[in-house]
Amino acid sequence: MIPTEQEMYKSLAERHGEDLQKKISSARVAVCGLGGLGSNIAIALARAGVGKLHIMDFDRVDISNLNRQQYSAEQVGIYKTIAITANLKAINPYCEVIPEIIKLDEKNIPEILKDDDIICEAFDNPEAKAILVNSILENFPEKYIVGGSGMASLGSANTITTRRVMKNFYLCGDGVSEVSDGTGLFSSRVMVCAGHQANMILRIIAGELNV
Amino acid sequence: MITVNGEKLDFSGNISELLDVLEYNGKRVAVELNENIVPKSEYDNTIISDGDKLEIVRFVGGG
Numbered sequence: 001m002i003p004t005e006q007e008m009y010k011s012l013a014e015r016h017g018e019d020l021q022k023k024i025s026s027a028r029v030a031v032c033g034l035g036g037l038g039s040n041i042a043i044a045l046a047r048a049g050v051g052k053l054h055i056m057d058f059d060r061v062d063i064s065n066l067n068r069q070q071y072s073a074e075q076v077g078i079y080k081t082i083a084i085t086a087n088l089k090a091i092n093p094y095c096e097v098i099p100e101i102i103k104l105d106e107k108n109i110p111e112i113l114k115d116d117d118i119i120c121e122a123f124d125n126p127e128a129k130a131i132l133v134n135s136i137l138e139n140f141p142e143k144y145i146v147g148g149s150g151m152a153s154l155g156s157a158n159t160i161t162t163r164r165v166m167k168n169f170y171l172c173g174d175g176v177s178e179v180s181d182g183t184g185l186f187s188s189r190v191m192v193c194a195g196h197q198a199n200m201i202l203r204i205i206a207g208e209l210n211v
Numbered sequence: 212m213i214t215v216n217g218e219k220l221d222f223s224g225n226i227s228e229l230l231d232v233l234e235y236n237g238k239r240v241a242v243e244l245n246e247n248i249v250p251k252s253e254y255d256n257t258i259i260s261d262g263d264k265l266e267i268v269r270f271v272g273g274g
Contacts, residue, residue, distance in 0.1 A: 124272060124274035126236075126238075129274075130240060169241070171268060
């Protein structure tokens, strides 16, 4: 039996507090990139009861993603936006998911992200990360952006932190561990970084702007 | 003297030249000068003055 919307809201409000849950349930968050970071972040936000998730990716699920991304083997070949929407709806049927199969760039970012107050950068390519963060900071100085940089390898999980690097720009990760030949991404450490990002997003929704 | 990410540095020039000195790839950073974001298109034209404070955020691959 799938719980009703009222039952799920009541359950969340009992655990998180009514005032906080109201804020979370009325929040809208953009998750840009649905790989190891974005798929885990989207799930954490849906579980917390975030009302609207605007999710974006241009790629399909690949066998090489299954070591760390929140997809199942039977979803290989499907667009990540479609696959994660199904997974999010299975967890929280009442989260409004707005999927877009799109590659974000300098030209389309201002239009595509104009309605999102909190933006999560969850790309893997460092130049795409820079383009998104710069575009938001230049076009929308009032919006919040939470990014990730440095979560590859099996280094200590304790080196991954959240830093407020600019007024409305938070950066999670160890800042240095990049993907290269022989240095890959592990679900465990990527999830630590994704957890930092999701947690900071929920703190912003709660009005707690310090890290 | 200027301040870059909280550290004092003796430097004169524009932002592109500073990124070269620090060996940062200009396509993988975000730069804030005195708490204002500097658009990438302005890196060459933005001369850094004595006393300026910069935050340079570097992105590495993986996600």
